[in-house]
Amino acid sequence: MILCANPRAAYLEQKAAIDACVLRVLESGRYVLGPEVTAFEAEFAAYIGVAHGIGVANGTEAIVIALKAAGIGAGDEVVTTAHTAVATVAAIELAGATPVFADIEPDYFTLDPARVERVLSPRTKAILPVHLYGQAADLSALLELARRHGLTLIEDCAQCHGATYDGRRLGSFGALACFSSYPTKNLGAVGDAGAIVTNDASLAERCRLIREYGWAERYVSHIPGQNSRLDEIQAAILRVKLGRLDEGNARRQALAAFYDGALAGGDLVLPKRRPRSTHVFHLYVARSVARDQTLSRLRDAGVGALIHYPLPVHLQRAYKGRIRGADALPETERAAREVLSLPMYPELSQSEAATVVRALGPRKEST
Numbered sequence: 001m002i003l004c005a006n007p008r009a010a011y012l013e014q015k016a017a018i019d020a021c022v023l024r025v026l027e028s029g030r031y032v033l034g035p036e037v038t039a040f041e042a043e044f045a046a047y048i049g050v051a052h053g054i055g056v057a058n059g060t061e062a063i064v065i066a067l068k069a070a071g072i073g074a075g076d077e078v079v080t081t082a083h084t085a086v087a088t089v090a091a092i093e094l095a096g097a098t099p100v101f102a103d104i105e106p107d108y109f110t111l112d113p114a115r116v117e118r119v120l121s122p123r124t125k126a127i128l129p130v131h132l133y134g135q136a137a138d139l140s141a142l143l144e145l146a147r148r149h150g151l152t153l154i155e156d157c158a159q160c161h162g163a164t165y166d167g168r169r170l171g172s173f174g175a176l177a178c179f180s181s182y183p184t185k186n187l188g189a190v191g192d193a194g195a196i197v198t199n200d201a202s203l204a205e206r207c208r209l210i211r212e213y214g215w216a217e218r219y220v221s222h223i224p225g226q227n228s229r230l231d232e233i234q235a236a237i238l239r240v241k242l243g244r245l246d247e248g249n250a251r252r253q254a255l256a257a258f259y260d261g262a263l264a265g266g267d268l269v270l271p272k273r274r275p276r277s278t279h280v281f282h283l284y285v286a287r288s289v290a291r292d293q294t295l296s297r298l299r300d301a302g303v304g305a306l307i308h309y310p311l312p313v314h315l316q317r318a319y320k321g322r323i324r325g326a327d328a329l330p331e332t333e334r335a336a337r338e339v340l341s342l343p344m345y346p347e348l349s350q351s352e353a354a355t356v357v358r359a360l361g362p363r364k365e366s367t
């Protein structure tokens with residue numbers, strides 16, 4: 001079976017270094033928010049090109065804490081996409097704020113700035129674009145919109161570690177940016193982990209406080225907080241993996257180029273690259289109008305293709321009928337019907353990638 005993602009292969013690739021750092025932490029006696037977390041925060045912030053990093057327990061809480069740190073909560077609207085992991089929307093509600101949906105650009109699957117503008121209201125406080133599948137949303141238009149309307153822009157970078165826009169890493173554009181290091185992510189831990197980055201020292205300080213009960217010092221809460229501490233073992237592993245992130249992304253890009261070349265002219269609509277951007281292919285997502293047939297051909301050949309995401313957030317039982325903007329998401333709904341993700345991870349071999357291509361059958365004859 002060829003998996004769609006394979007975190008075990010990533011572990012085996014760096015087994016000696018990962019085993020050694022886990023032992024180092026076990027021996028140290030310091031297991032939560034210690035020197036490994038501090039070092040990871042500094043190294044990750046430097047990698048993204050921002051001043052501050054805050055390690056947190058997962059990507060969902062990264063978004064919750066970023067929103068709270070920015071003062072966004074009850075009564076405030078946050079415009080985002082319904083074509084995302086449900087976590088993006090769950091996090092907005094966990095922060096006490098109200099999600100509002102805008103439709104996506106069909107070419108890139110990310111928030112359409114013109115659609116965002118249409119749903120703004122006097123209660124809108126923030127825009128939360130998701131840089132989906134590994135490449136940027138239309139940041140220049142969204143940043144301009146945020147500036148014009150006095151809104152905070154917070155980036156959901158769960159799927160785009162290392163990708164760039166206008167030569168700068170994603171995560172360095174918003175007031176705050178939120179990363180997930182769930183094991184399958186481009187920078188994946190071996191459990192749950194996440195990070196927030198920002199250039200703003202006071203926002204960074206608020207994130208740090210909220211992450212641990214609002215404590216400015218032990219047992220003394222200055223603001224209301226929660227527990228979203230990052231483990232030392234996860235931080236140590238993320239430091240090891242950060243050293244190979246660019247290499248892993250380059251391999252993902254090479255595999256994507258192979259799929260592009262081998263599948264061009266066939267039945268699938270292949271992923272488009274946004275101009276002025278690099279795509280790090282967290283997922284290689286194509287459109288197929290006959291998706292069920294395509295998926296069963298892949299399944300028959302032992303290829304584990306997946307759908308990201310089969311049911312848009314606004315149509316899920318937990319959210320249906322109660323989120324503003326949900327009645328005008330035709331591109332979101334079409335994407336949910338058509339997308340499929342081919343196997344994509346740095347350790348995927350050339351012969352496995354060739355098997356995926358063969359399973360998709362011969363190209364359409366050109367006319």
Ligand SMILES: Cc1ncc(COP(=O)(O)O)c(C=O)c1O
Pocket residue numbers: 058059060061084085087088130156158159180181182192193194
């Ligand atoms: C776009 C997006 N946002 C947020 C999250 C939430 O991250 P986590 O699973 O670490 O809570 C994920 C990952 O699942 C994601 O893909």
